[in-house]
Amino acid sequence: MMTTPHRIVTLVLLVWFLTATACLANLPIEVIHEGKTVEQWFQEYVSGASTRTPPQTPPVVNGELLWPSPAAGAGDPAWEAFNVMGSNAVPWLVHRLEASAGATNAEPSRLERRQVIELIQRLETTARSAAPSLLTLLKQADESEAEAVCAAIASVRPEPLLINQFLLDLGKAQRNADMLYYARRLGWSGSDVAQLLGGLLRSPDRDVIHDAAALLEAAGPGAQAAVEQITGALQNADQEIRYLAARSLAGMATNTPAARKALQGLIDDQNEMVRRVARRAVQ
Numbered sequence: 569m570m571t572t573p574h575r576i577v578t579l580v581l582l583v584w585f586l587t588a589t590a591c592l593a594n595l596p597i598e599v600i601h602e603g604k605t606v607e608q609w610f611q612e613y614v615s616g617a618s619t620r621t622p623p624q625t626p627p628v629v630n631g632e633l634l635w636p637s638p639a640a641g642a643g644d645p646a647w648e649a650f651n652v653m654g655s656n657a658v659p660w661l662v663h664r665l666e667a668s669a670g671a672t673n674a675e676p677s678r679l680e681r682r683q684v685i686e687l688i689q690r691l692e693t694t695a696r697s698a699a700p701s702l703l704t705l706l707k708q709a710d711e712s713e714a715e716a717v718c719a720a721i722a723s724v725r726p727e728p729l730l731i732n733q734f735l736l737d738l739g740k741a742q743r744n745a746d747m748l749y750y751a752r753r754l755g756w757s758g759s760d761v762a763q764l765l766g767g768l769l770r771s772p773d774r775d776v777i778h779d780a781a782a783l784l785e786a787a788g789p790g791a792q793a794a795v796e797q798i799t800g801a802l803q804n805a806d807q808e809i810r811y812l813a814a815r816s817l818a819g820m821a822t823n824t825p826a827a828r829k830a831l832q833g834l835i836d837d838q839n840e841m842v843r844r845v846a847r848r849a850v851q
Contacts, residue, residue: 766797
């Protein structure tokens with residue numbers, strides 16, 4: 569008959585073995601809540617997808633997230649279970665997300681992936697560690713799935729450096745339209761991204777120039793690294809683009825001599841709105 573000390577040693581060895589096996593297999597350690605595994609709770613969550621109100625998507629204004637009140641989970645046992653498990657359930661969700669990234673778009677694979685994304689969004693900053701996997705998925709997501717992934721990324725509030733690197737990667741791959749869309753949707757910061765946006769002001773595509781100029785204008789002093797590129801946009805024949813460029817310079821005129829000098833040259837611009845921006849900034 570096994571003595572108590574032997575039982576303890578055996579239990580410790582068993583836990584160690586299971587942990588080591590999970591690590592070797594790159595699998596998350598199983599979590600049990602009220603007698604059910606994360607997998608079982610997830611299947612319950614999926615089964616209720618048709619009757620559940622999706623969480624709200626936080627809007628972005630100039631890179632700032634406007635947070636609604638937390639999504640109500642009362643009366644939804646599966647969500648309440650994930651809410652209680654919190655960060656302990658996130659490794660399983662990340663593993664499931666990564667495993668489904670290359671899966672077929674056919675149901676039920678797509679439905680289950682969508683439910684994983686929704687759970688991550690509802691867990692908010694508790695699921696911040698899922699951000700790298702979400703950004704990887706976003707690079708290959710189609711239009712119908714991209715919005716859900718963006719909402720989840722915004723909800724977990726990743727480190728700005730992760731967002732910036734994601735945008736820089738898209739720029740390096742010449743995916744300019746995607747980069748501009750996600751910069752608007754997720755927000756951006758940093759001199760590298762500002763210079764990337766500034767470089768697009770020389771694009772032959774008027775829409776690309778306009779969108780890049782709008783992002784730089786909204787950034788105010790955050791666009792300072794692109795001041796020379798923005799100044800170059802003042803030569804654009806499109807009056808709206810010149811107006812956005814002038815507003816960008818006005819937003820940094822108080823601490824950027826180069827911006828103030830460029831604005832001095834706009835005081836007699838042929839466009840009245842551009843003249844007003846310049847005069848107001850340098851007076």
